[in-house]
Amino acid sequence: MDYSVFQCPKKIIYGKDTVNFIGSEAAVFGNKAMIVTGKHSSKKTGALDKVYYSLKDQGIDPVIFNKVESDPSVITVREGVKAGKKEKVDFIVALGGGSAMDAAKAISMAIGNGGDILDYEKVQPKTYGIPIIAVPTTAGTGSEVSKFSIITDTERKIKMLISSNFIIPEVAILDPLLTMMMPPQVTAATGMDAFTHAIEAYISKAAQPMSDTFAIKAIKIISSNISRSVLKGDIEAREKMLLGQMYAGLAFSNASTALVHSMSRPLGAYYKVPHGMANAILLTEVMKFNRASCAERFKVIAEAMGENVEGKSVREASLIAVDTIKSIFLETGLPVSLKEVGVDKDNFRKMAEDAMESKTTALNPRKPTVEQLVEIYEKIY
Numbered sequence: 001m002d003y004s005v006f007q008c009p010k011k012i013i014y015g016k017d018t019v020n021f022i023g024s025e026a027a028v029f030g031n032k033a034m035i036v037t038g039k040h041s042s043k044k045t046g047a048l049d050k051v052y053y054s055l056k057d058q059g060i061d062p063v064i065f066n067k068v069e070s071d072p073s074v075i076t077v078r079e080g081v082k083a084g085k086k087e088k089v090d091f092i093v094a095l096g097g098g099s100a101m102d103a104a105k106a107i108s109m110a111i112g113n114g115g116d117i118l119d120y121e122k123v124q125p126k127t128y129g130i131p132i133i134a135v136p137t138t139a140g141t142g143s144e145v146s147k148f149s150i151i152t153d154t155e156r157k158i159k160m161l162i163s164s165n166f167i168i169p170e171v172a173i174l175d176p177l178l179t180m181m182m183p184p185q186v187t188a189a190t191g192m193d194a195f196t197h198a199i200e201a202y203i204s205k206a207a208q209p210m211s212d213t214f215a216i217k218a219i220k221i222i223s224s225n226i227s228r229s230v231l232k233g234d235i236e237a238r239e240k241m242l243l244g245q246m247y248a249g250l251a252f253s254n255a256s257t258a259l260v261h262s263m264s265r266p267l268g269a270y271y272k273v274p275h276g277m278a279n280a281i282l283l284t285e286v287m288k289f290n291r292a293s294c295a296e297r298f299k300v301i302a303e304a305m306g307e308n309v310e311g312k313s314v315r316e317a318s319l320i321a322v323d324t325i326k327s328i329f330l331e332t333g334l335p336v337s338l339k340e341v342g343v344d345k346d347n348f349r350k351m352a353e354d355a356m357e358s359k360t361t362a363l364n365p366r367k368p369t370v371e372q373l374v375e376i377y378e379k380i381y
Helices: 018-029 041-045 047-057 074-087 098-113 184-203 209-231 235-255 259-271 275-304 314-331 345-357 359-363 370-379
Strands: 011-014 032-038 061-068 091-096 132-136 148-153 158-163 171-174
Touching: 011 018, 011 235, 018 047, 018 091, 018 132, 018 171, 032 041, 032 047, 032 074, 032 098, 041 047, 041 091, 047 061, 047 091, 061 074, 061 098, 074 098, 074 148, 091 098, 098 132, 098 148, 098 158, 148 259, 158 259, 158 359, 171 235, 184 209, 184 235, 184 259, 184 275, 184 314, 209 235, 209 275, 209 314, 259 275, 259 345, 259 359, 259 370, 275 314, 275 370, 345 359, 345 370
Parallel strands: 011 171, 032 061, 032 091, 091 132, 132 171
Antiparallel strands: 148 158
């Protein structure tokens, strides 16, 4: 029997000042919450205080776990699990960018299922973790609506992809005002991350009709607004980018990503290149590699980005898609080469071998070899 399954949070709340709804939404989950967030930014922007007092106003006791670093580690997750168990928290509020979301999901899963986070590298959890309310402060990862968590094992220098329907947040609250403090480079990197999510979800072997709908909607919104959000950063562009990245999150959560993500994870694990920036640098060259294997889908992507492909052959339209993706990337002002972000070319083969082992490589529309991945890394060095 041929069928598809589409999963998402039970509730998504979107709009200005919706951060104030956290307390009322949280009341059904218990009386004690752990706010999982980064070390500085949410406090600096005032987002942490808004969440904290919204919970307090509903009689909920908030505990703050603000130790999440960029690319959260196994060690940080273990600390969060220990803190959550000690405080006997009923649920988690994940506040921040993708790192805070990823850490919160892993902490939730380990508290609910027991054991160590490493136990779930290749084994699915048996049940739900404690509930999560996800509140993004960046517009890019889509993690507030997805079933994925990326946790870095610093000892082995690998990024573990944890995938489970049991870690999808119960509620996602998207307040565009919380994204207004993002600096241009973060806006660019997170925006390109979302753009990559949408494109890869659409060309993934696991794509399905519902994920396609959200992927194409995301491509339309993000391609039209990412440059404006970086260069001007006005509230209208921020609102659209937050909505677009959420659509992309729904798409890739159900269709997965592909080769760009497989190749970007070693960049973060070995050289601490921010995830969105790594995706951005890789995207155009990987799309060139994939284009011929799904040219018709690339034609649809070109149309979604506003390109006029009337009268063009599928091949011509697919080439236009690649050129447009590249031009959008260049407008962000992000680094364009691996050398610029401190990557050592002598490590390309090891990185390629790691990428080949990634789950998302199997869903790429074109099957690569290690040598081809090394060649891609070399082309963008």
